[in-house]
Amino acid sequence: QVRVVESGGDSVQAGGSLRLSCVASGGIFNLYDMAWYRAAPGKHREAVASITADGTTVYSDSAKGRFAISRDNSKNTVYLQMGSLRPEDAAVYYCKCTSLTGVEIWGQGTQVTVSS
Numbered sequence: 001q002v003r004v005v006e007s008g009g010d011s012v013q014a015g016g017s018l019r020l021s022c023v024a025s026g027g028i029f030n031l032y033d034m035a036w037y038r039a040a041p042g043k044h045r046e047a048v049a050s051i052t053a054d055g056t057t058v059y060s061d062s063a064k065g066r067f068a069i070s071r072d073n074s075k076n077t078v079y080l081q082m083g084s085l086r087p088e089d090a091a092v093y094y095c096k097c098t099s100l101t102g103v104e105i106w107g108q109g110t111q112v113t114v115s116s
Helices: none
Strands: 003-007 011-013 018-025 033-039 046-051 057-059 067-072 077-082 091-098 104-106 110-115
Touching: 003 091, 003 104, 018 033, 018 091, 018 110, 033 067, 033 077, 046 067, 046 077, 057 067
Parallel strands: 011 110
Antiparallel strands: 003 018, 018 077, 033 046, 033 091, 046 057, 067 077, 091 104, 091 110
């Protein structure tokens, strides 16, 4: 059974950088599509970035040019490198793993706080 665990959330100042990590264990990681979402207080969860099993990436408009998603299949890990952080980036960031059959497995999230 696949398990997804995020880490790397922290409190940073506006303009700073942060790298989030997500480990998906218990399956064949290199076959999975992975994605990062976020949920700010009072807002719906929104997609931030995704990367398919073959490495194709997609970004939200707010993430383009500031964030980068990558994966290391040897470590069963997907990363979200975030730069030029803004107060509006503050949220709980979630990692989602999608299997070949379309089953989605979510992590519990990691908190990112951005102070102005």
